[in-house]
Amino acid sequence: MRVKIKYNIQRKGNQMKIIIIGGGISGVFAAIESKRLGHQVTVLEKKDRILKKMLTTGNGRCNLTNLDVSYKNYNSKFVTEAINGFTNENFIDYLKTIAIFTTCEGNRVYPQTLKAQTVVNQLLEELEELGVEVITSSPVLKVEKENNKFTVYTNEEKFVADRVVFATGGCSSPKLGSDGKSFEILKSLGHKVTNLYPALTQVTSESKDLKSISGVKVYSKPRLYIDDELVQEEEGEVLFTDYGLSGPPILNLSKAVNIKSGNKYIKFSLVNYSDEKIKDELYNMYYMLSHYSLKRWLTGIIDKKLVGYICKNLNLHQDIPMSNIDEKVFEKMVEEILNHRIDISGTKGFDTSQVTLGGVELSQVDEKTFESKLVKGLYIIGEALDIDGICGGYNIQWAVSSAMMMSRNL
Numbered sequence: 463m464r465v466k467i468k469y470n471i472q473r474k475g476n477q478m479k480i481i482i483i484g485g486g487i488s489g490v491f492a493a494i495e496s497k498r499l500g501h502q503v504t505v506l507e508k509k510d511r512i513l514k515k516m517l518t519t520g521n522g523r524c525n526l527t528n529l530d531v532s533y534k535n536y537n538s539k540f541v542t543e544a545i546n547g548f549t550n551e552n553f554i555d556y557l558k559t560i561a562i563f564t565t566c567e568g569n570r571v572y573p574q575t576l577k578a579q580t581v582v583n584q585l586l587e588e589l590e591e592l593g594v595e596v597i598t599s600s601p602v603l604k605v606e607k608e609n610n611k612f613t614v615y616t617n618e619e620k621f622v623a624d625r626v627v628f629a630t631g632g633c634s635s636p637k638l639g640s641d642g643k644s645f646e647i648l649k650s651l652g653h654k655v656t657n658l659y660p661a662l663t664q665v666t667s668e669s670k671d672l673k674s675i676s677g678v679k680v681y682s683k684p685r686l687y688i689d690d691e692l693v694q695e696e697e698g699e700v701l702f703t704d705y706g707l708s709g710p711p712i713l714n715l716s717k718a719v720n721i722k723s724g725n726k727y728i729k730f731s732l733v734n735y736s737d738e739k740i741k742d743e744l745y746n747m748y749y750m751l752s753h754y755s756l757k758r759w760l761t762g763i764i765d766k767k768l769v770g771y772i773c774k775n776l777n778l779h780q781d782i783p784m785s786n787i788d789e790k791v792f793e794k795m796v797e798e799i800l801n802h803r804i805d806i807s808g809t810k811g812f813d814t815s816q817v818t819l820g821g822v823e824l825s826q827v828d829e830k831t832f833e834s835k836l837v838k839g840l841y842i843i844g845e846a847l848d849i850d851g852i853c854g855g856y857n858i859q860w861a862v863s864s865a866m867m868m869s870r871n872l
Contacts, residue, residue: 632818
């Protein structure tokens with residue numbers, strides 16, 4: 463399907479024919495900026511529509527960026543040139559030129575409407591107004607270069623271009639478009655691709671008791687252990703699911719779960735916002751409220767759904783008076799509440815992951831222009847590179863920063 467409207471833009475210098483492979487976030491922003499700079503732009507998208515993955519970001523609310531962005535939020539300092547060249551503030555201002563206004567929750571930046579659909583709609587309108595040619599249901603099968611011109615072959619057509627941009631994403635959420643097949647084309651052009659793993663995804667557990675507490679959320683500091691060694695600690699809202707755990711801090715831990723081997727488990731407090739004082743407070747309540755039943759005592763501390771779950775783990779009846787629980791049993795209960803352990807069997811994998819760990823080797827791409835060092839005129843941006851950020855808007859910022867820097871250096 464083609465979408466094309468004539469739109470005249472004046473630009474100093476020569477107009478180039480640009481083929482952008484991939485209609486995700488990085489591809490669309492690259493298309494908009496390249497067209498604004500006066501180039502002839504065509505976006506080739508394998509799915510039936512573009513920006514499908516963007517609709518799912520931030521649980522449908524679209525966490526666009528973060529007020530605190532640095533290279534420390536990513537796996538490599540390679541991002542520095544891009545995120546400093548097109549900052550979070552630049553991004554927020556740029557969005558206003560497309561009538562996308564933003565708001566903040568803490569450091570996280572969202573569209574004012576809190577709906578990803580708003581962002582997608584405005585981007586689609588901008589593409590149409592600029593006259594960017596968007597061709598959907600057109601998977602790219604091969605790219606060749608001869609005499610400084612590229613030929614891009616799809617399932618139905620072939621296109622000749624001066625520049626080709628790979629904005630194809632990684633392997634995450636393959637149903638939405640990024641299935642990793644584009645890496646084979648890049649390999650055929652001489653590029654090396656690192657090992658690929660899912661990142662920012664949910665972790666799984668074989669525990670059969672989690673189904674009863676699915677949906678319960680706890681604000682805590684989950685800690686990942688592998689072979690009893692503390693590997694990583696995060697903070698935020700942990701979500702119990704019938705298959706394991708989710709929530710922003712869990713997504714951040716999932717990277718280590720995927721790449722490291724060993725016996726894995728996560729520990730965290732079931733008491734919201736607990737600190738070092740909470741243990742003394744629990745003991746005070748133990749003595750002060752000894753006439754309470756265990757159920758009533760626990761209900762004032764943890765989510766009501768967790769009460770039966772904890773009692774089952776401790777083999778205690780919910781109606782037992784606190785006065786009948788001796789200090790050794792109580793000590794065990796405190797440990798169960800404040801250092802609750804969930805054994806981890808793995809992750810949900812690429813199907814639900816937000817980003818891909820791995821991609822085109824960074825040494826083969828210029829960090830300022832994003833031009834391949836192996837194939838002149840070929841550019842690689844966004845998640846197709848071996849870059850991944852933590853949860854919190856950092857991956858969209860990277861996608862856009864790399865797209866903008868590339869477009870301005872064509």
